[in-house]
Amino acid sequence: MIVPNFEHQQHAHCESGVTANLLNYYKVPISEPMAFGIGAGLFFGHLPFLKINGTPGTTFRTWPGAIFKRVTQRLGITMHTEKFRTPEKAMEALDRALENHIPVGMQTSVFYLPYLPEAFRFHFNAHNLVVYGKEGNEYLVSDPVMEVATRISAEDLAKARFAKGAPEPKGFMYYVIDAPKKTDYEKAVQQGIKQTCFFMMSPPVPWFGNKAIFLLANKIKNYPKKLTQRKAALYLGNIIRMQEEIGTGGAGFRYLYAAFLQEAAEMMKRDDLQQYASELTKIGDNWRSFAYHAARQMKNRQTDLVSFDELSDLLRKCGDEEKVFFKKMEHIKW
Amino acid sequence: MNVNEVPQDPLHYKERDQLKKKMYAVDKDGKYTGVNSVGWEAENAATKQAWDEVEQSLAETEAKVKAGEMSPIAYFMEKNLMDLPLLAKYAGKWQWQVKKHLKPEGFARLSPDMMQRYAQIFNISVETLTGFGK
Numbered sequence: 001m002i003v004p005n006f007e008h009q010q011h012a013h014c015e016s017g018v019t020a021n022l023l024n025y026y027k028v029p030i031s032e033p034m035a036f037g038i039g040a041g042l043f044f045g046h047l048p049f050l051k052i053n054g055t056p057g058t059t060f061r062t063w064p065g066a067i068f069k070r071v072t073q074r075l076g077i078t079m080h081t082e083k084f085r086t087p088e089k090a091m092e093a094l095d096r097a098l099e100n101h102i103p104v105g106m107q108t109s110v111f112y113l114p115y116l117p118e119a120f121r122f123h124f125n126a127h128n129l130v131v132y133g134k135e136g137n138e139y140l141v142s143d144p145v146m147e148v149a150t151r152i153s154a155e156d157l158a159k160a161r162f163a164k165g166a167p168e169p170k171g172f173m174y175y176v177i178d179a180p181k182k183t184d185y186e187k188a189v190q191q192g193i194k195q196t197c198f199f200m201m202s203p204p205v206p207w208f209g210n211k212a213i214f215l216l217a218n219k220i221k222n223y224p225k226k227l228t229q230r231k232a233a234l235y236l237g238n239i240i241r242m243q244e245e246i247g248t249g250g251a252g253f254r255y256l257y258a259a260f261l262q263e264a265a266e267m268m269k270r271d272d273l274q275q276y277a278s279e280l281t282k283i284g285d286n287w288r289s290f291a292y293h294a295a296r297q298m299k300n301r302q303t304d305l306v307s308f309d310e311l312s313d314l315l316r317k318c319g320d321e322e323k324v325f326f327k328k329m330e331h332i333k334w
Numbered sequence: 335m336n337v338n339e340v341p342q343d344p345l346h347y348k349e350r351d352q353l354k355k356k357m358y359a360v361d362k363d364g365k366y367t368g369v370n371s372v373g374w375e376a377e378n379a380a381t382k383q384a385w386d387e388v389e390q391s392l393a394e395t396e397a398k399v400k401a402g403e404m405s406p407i408a409y410f411m412e413k414n415l416m417d418l419p420l421l422a423k424y425a426g427k428w429q430w431q432v433k434k435h436l437k438p439e440g441f442a443r444l445s446p447d448m449m450q451r452y453a454q455i456f457n458i459s460v461e462t463l464t465g466f467g468k
Contacts, residue, residue, distance in 0.1 A: 010356050010368075010370075011356055012355065012356045012357065012358060012368070033358070033366070053417070111415065116353070117348060117349035117350050117351075117352050117353050118348035118349050119345070119347060119348035119349060119350035119381055119385070120350075120353070122384075122415055123415055123416065123420065145353070145355065145356075146353070147353075147354060147370070164420060164423035164424050165419075165420045165423060233383065234383070234384075234387060236380075237379075237380040237383040237384060238380075238384075240376055240377060240379075240380035241377070241380045241381065241384065244374060244376065244377040244380070245377055245380065245381060246355075247355065249356065249357055249358040250335060250340075250357045250358060250359070251335070255335060255357070255358040255359065255366070256358050258358070258366065259358045259366035262365070262366050263366075277366075278364075281335070281360060284335065285335060288335065291376045291377070292375075292376045294376070295375065295376035295377075295379045295380060296376075298379060298380065298383060299379050299383075
């Protein structure tokens with residue numbers, strides 16, 4: 001069973017990539033940046049008290065599942081979503097959908113995907129991929145981070161769909177039931193931009209949105225005083241990995257979002273959005289510069305007060321610029 | 335970032351350089367486009383460091399298992415990049431129960447069924463599990 005004409009495209013990020021690949025199959029043309037922007041994927045958060053493998057959590061994107069949900073809602077697409085109690089039931093449901101020639105999106109762990117380089121395979125349970133066929137005991141997989149489509153054994157896929165640990169996939173799968181012939185992209189773009197501005201600027205707590213960048217900058221300043229060298233290096237390493245390692249398109253999704261603004265500018269013939277895109281590209285370059293220097297500090301492993309101060313300042317600069325950026329974008333007249 | 339600035343720094347470690355990720359960069363006309371990248375020095379350093387940490391800690395645990403201070407479960411838990419809460423979820427046990435199994439005394443009292451379950455979680459045979467560190 002193979003879904004005819006399903007086209008695999010490589011993307012930077014798994015969730016916006018799956019969204020684009022699935023919707024394109026249903027003749028709702030959408031690029032990855034568009035999906036990311038309409039789904040208000042851009043974010044920042046730093047949670048010092050939420051330790052993941054002993055390091056504080058940092059995120060550059062919105063919570064898992066949100067992008068897909070918002071895009072389909074905003075474009076008026078009817079979806080079927082389902083979770084399961086057992087792997088048997090989950091695999092049966094997948095087979096049934098494939099028999100009806102439906103490509104199926106699903107949430108999986110990264111750890112149990114043998115086709116990914118081992119270097120990336122940690123216990124991260126919010127990965128997304130599309131299964132578009134089955135041959136013998138193997139499933140045909142379109143994983144957006146991969147250059148080409150690949151295959152996975154039924155046993156491995158079942159494991160990946162039922163990995164333990166938050167966020168537990170529980171076999172979560174989703175597919176398109178109905179897509180409208182005409183979609184209002186412009187309205188969806190507006191809603192996406194408004195929501196991103198809201199999430200970046202309005203949280204009244206220090207851990208989310210633009211404020212969290214300054215929180216992290218303050219924490220980094222204190223790393224040499226509060227942490228051992230090994231810990232400080234690990235904490236920095238974790239921020240770099242969240243910003244650059246798997247599927248952000250560079251600079252913690254900032255380039256991806258700038259690409260969205262540029263595409264929206266062309267679609268809606270608005271020069272101001274093109275201007276915003278260029279500004280965000282420059283901000284992205286500053287994030288890259290922060291990561292570059294953080295990596296040098298990390299490898300050095302010398303508790304050098306000056307350079308941690310400088311790192312903190314580099315981050316603060318990103319925070320300051322994004323503050324101005326989102327404050328201005330919040331007031332766009334549509 | 336311009337298209338010609340997209341780093342191409344390979345990391346020959348755990349197949350990392352086999353995946354060329356997609357990056358977004360600006361071409362000479364100022365337009366965003368996708369560019370494949372084999373890796374970036376800064377990102378590679380962070381990836382490598384995370385694994386070095388895993389391997390250093392794993393070597394420490396291995397020594398403890400051989401010295402009879404910890405059980406093989408402790409070793410294979412780390413080898414599979416799990417921590418106590420995660421392993422407890424896979425085993426379907428409370429954390430305090432699994433904690434006992436991380437010690438040689440608790441390990442010695444494991445039922446054949448439970449031993450089998452651990453072996454399955456770690457994707458190894460029961461013999462490999464019981465024989466480790468001997």
